[in-house]
Amino acid sequence: MFLKSTLEAASDPTNADAVATTLDISSTLTLTHIQAEMMRTTAGCRILSIKPTTSSHMPDSTYSSLSSFPPNSFGRHYHDFMSSHGFDPHHRPTVKYVDDADLAYILLRYRESHDFYHTIYNLPPTVLGEIVLKYIELLEFKLGGAGLQAVVGSIGLLNEGERRELVESYIPWVLKNFGNRRRLASGVSLLEVFWEEELEEDIDSLRLRLAIEPYKI
Template sequence: MAPIAASFSDQALGPVAGLPQCRVQYDSHMPTTPLQKIVLSVTSALTVFTNPERGDMLAALGEVTGRDALRRIHARMCADPVGARILAEKPVIRNDRIDMDYLRALPDDSFGRHYATFMDSHGFDADGRSLVRFVDDPELAYVMQRHRESHDFWHTLFDVPPTVLGEIALKYVEMAHSKLPVSALSAFVGPLRLSSEERCLLMVYVPWANRASKNAHSLHCVMYEEEFKTPIEELRQRLNIEVAPPLPDSSEHYKRHRDDEH
């Protein structure tokens, strides 16, 4: 398969995201009619409500319901110098693009070293993010892919562990920052999986998430790949990142990222 970046950029029609297309627009694209999108949104939402572990359905729901939010993110990226460069170059965050051995050898205080430690300690890899399929416009599809692939960078910068509670806390940040409907669904459905004690803890993190999302620099307009050598505290200060309050990280709470998680 051709590189993901090429699969988006070869088909992109310009800086302004256009109307949905019926033909295949990029390698992983699965064109759907408006009726099929409605059916998919309903079935995926019902599935996620009954089984929150179905990351594939959560990803599909995000793609068929996120067009307006993706357009807003795209517009913000176009208006930002770094965001515009990201849209033009379309970098991807995959195993064949990131040298993890290099990141592991960086200084202890660097963003890249912290990211590598996060990924290694939880057994994650960059290819764990599913490819976008149901977003018709290739420009918006790339925005969704970039959003999805940046998730572990945000875990690292906000210092949020990948526990169920931690994922929900980060989803609150994403909900306020990106306005993607699927982030809101995750933020409100996710607490159903928490114990009563964890729900009380969540009340500490919701106010933090609201502050952090409002104060942070546009998270979609950062070329994270060029910041690996940067001391993480310097990067947090530049992006106005407020680190999360300490979350319990006992092993029984940890959940792994699934291949098709959003």
């Protein structure tokens, strides 16, 4: 199952079910480490205690209201990203192959936050955009499944021009952001951000606080 899902995810990184299965099976040790790191911070402990989900903290009524938020609010940018691509925030695959309930929640939170990451980093949900986000997730969370998909996808799915853009433009930007976040954001994990409470925040102010420089497309 792991090999099958890995090959499917590598051949199409936009295949949410295959990506989900690969991470479910391969991430237990990393999730344990993430849990320990989150329990060392107030924000991390709060997330693990409340266990927010898009269903519980951003129901359909709240999500629909985001379209009327100020143009530069994080919530408006998020809604515009989702609606323009026909995405539904409540249709992320469930966690099937992680037995520990707390670890399963962390993986679910990571999964449900995926489109928040697309929004805050200004990455399109193209094959190239998904691969770039996997490199970000590899550095941020040390998820081996994300790294495998990033490397295999870079080799097998991108044309020559896209690989050149990845190496010359995207990777330096990813490394710069990672360095800035470690230096300026005090190592605050993206999993410790209560995204549903940031919807009214100006997106530029939120990026400044998280030391994130959006990609200039």
